[in-house]
Amino acid sequence: xxxxxxxxxxxxxxxxxxxxxxxxxxxIGEESTVKIFQHLPKDTxxxxxxxxxxxxxxxxxxxxxxxxxxxxxTRSKSFISSGxxxxxxxxxxxxxxxxxxxxxxxxxxxxxxxxxxxxxxxGINPKQLSDFIKDESPHTIAVILSHMDPNKSSEVLMQLDExxxxxxxxxxxxxxxxxxxxxxxxxxxxxxxLESLLSSIVDVGGVKVVADMLNKLGPKAQDILKNINGIDTxxxxxxxxxxxxxxxxxxxxxxxxxxxxxxxxTGDVVIAMKNATEEEMEKVTSSMSQRARDRFKEEFEMSNKxxxxxxxxxxxxxxxxxxxxxxxxxxxxxNS
Numbered sequence: 001x002x003x004x005x006x007x008x009x010x011x012x013x014x015x016x017x018x019x020x021x022x023x024x025x026x027x028i029g030e031e032s033t034v035k036i037f038q039h040l041p042k043d044t045x046x047x048x049x050x051x052x053x054x055x056x057x058x059x060x061x062x063x064x065x066x067x068x069x070x071x072x073x074t075r076s077k078s079f080i081s082s083g084x085x086x087x088x089x090x091x092x093x094x095x096x097x098x099x100x101x102x103x104x105x106x107x108x109x110x111x112x113x114x115x116x117x118x119x120x121x122x123g124i125n126p127k128q129l130s131d132f133i134k135d136e137s138p139h140t141i142a143v144i145l146s147h148m149d150p151n152k153s154s155e156v157l158m159q160l161d162e163x164x165x166x167x168x169x170x171x172x173x174x175x176x177x178x179x180x181x182x183x184x185x186x187x188x189x190x191x192x193x194l195e196s197l198l199s200s201i202v203d204v205g206g207v208k209v210v211a212d213m214l215n216k217l218g219p220k221a222q223d224i225l226k227n228i229n230g231i232d233t234x235x236x237x238x239x240x241x242x243x244x245x246x247x248x249x250x251x252x253x254x255x256x257x258x259x260x261x262x263x264x265x266t267g268d269v270v271i272a273m274k275n276a277t278e279e280e281m282e283k284v285t286s287s288m289s290q291r292a293r294d295r296f297k298e299e300f301e302m303s304n305k306x307x308x309x310x311x312x313x314x315x316x317x318x319x320x321x322x323x324x325x326x327x328x329x330x331x332x333x334x335n336s
Contacts, residue, residue, distance in 0.1 A: 011061045012069065022051035023058050024066050026209065029125050034216045045217075046224045049210045053235060056206065067120075118147040118187050126152065130159035133190070138164065142171035143186055207235070211242035215323075216316070221245070244333075246272075246315045249322050250280050256322075256331045257287035263321040266292070270299045272314035274306045 012020065025033040025048060037045050058066075121129065121144075133141050133156075141160075145153040145168065157165055214221035221243075229236035249260065261269060261284070273281060285293050325331040 011065045018047065018051050020066055020069070022048055022055060023062065024070055026052060026055060026058065027063055027067060030209065030212055030216075034213050037213065037217060042220060042223055043227075045220075046227050049213065049224060050228060050231065050235070052213075053207050053210050053239070118144065118190075120191055121148055121152070126155035127159050130156050134160055134164060138167035138171045139175075140186060141168045142175050143183065144190065146172055146175060147183065207238045208242050211239050214239065215243055215245070215319070244319065244323055244326070246319060248333075249319060250283055252322070252331065252333070254283075254287040256325075257284060259325060259330060260318060260322045261288060261292070263325075264318050266295055266299060268314040268317050269296060270303050270314075271306050271310055272318050273300070274303070274311050 025036070037048075040048075133144060136144075141164070145157060148156070157168060160168065214224060217224070222245075225236055225240060225243075228239065249257070252260075269284070273284060276284070285296060288296060322331065326333060
């Protein structure tokens with residue numbers, strides 16, 4: 001790995017930046033990609049989404065090279081934007097005195113080395129990571145999670161069985177200083193095990209990945225889809241066939257809509273239907289029991305003006321429930 005600057009890895013030669021970016025998004029997973037997409041210009045999302053549909057597989061060497069290059073970019077930016085070690089040392093010397101400052105700096109250095117030891121975990125899917133560490137001792141799992149980003153570690157923790165989760169949580173809460181040598185040993189063993197995650201070519205990317213991401217982008221997805229349609233009608237059609245939007249939910253049979261409504265809070269349904277047509281409103285209310293219908297109408301009449309983003313969020317809740325039922329085989333879209 002280059003110490004300063006960014007050197008192009010041989011396996012990435014000839015690969016455009018767009019191709020690298022598309023593969024990077026596939027590697028970090030759908031949830032993280034959607035969060036980033038929400039902050040990107042629409043045309044950029046369209047371009048990247050189209051590139052992702054062209055990906056069929058990514059081998060281990062390419063995956064590692066892309067993640068390494070991204071890490072180097074972020075690290076270089078950090079060096080430029082932060083004051084650095086010398087700056088921190090001067091501030092601590094002035095505020096704490098040399099002896100106490102040296103102790104703090106020594107501890108910070110140990111923490112930095114320990115967190116760097118697990119830096120390779122940033123590109124691992126939480127579910128995959130939990131599968132690899134679930135048979136480790138609670139103490140070992142606690143050490144690993146303690147050196148990860150809290151958001152990422154919480155995702156991994158929730159993937160573990162409840163009994164293990166409780167034991168690991170207790171260990172994290174009570175864990176004391178762990179020797180840097182122990183941390184490095186755990187890191188090296190885990191890294192070796194995780195190599196098998198990328199040890200073979202796997203199917204990634206493609207139309208389904210883009211459809212799943214666009215599903216979570218709300219109305220913005222329709223604009224993206226229209227533009228993709230202007231470039232490649234066949235591709236846009238395939239993406240649409242793999243998507244499930246609020247319009248599709250309203251077109252389901254009444255029995256399926258009824259099941260979806262049972263899994264959603266009435267208040268969310270009220271907000272989701274705020275801009276609905278009379279026909280759409282009838283489709284939903286006719287799928288309710290009389291008691292549920294009366295409650296819905298009462299809350300609907302009492303509700304105030306709602307922001308578009310709140311309507312989209314409420315519709316997303318209904319779609320999430322519907323999507324789960326489709327995946328579980330409770331709803332059959334083919335015969336709806």
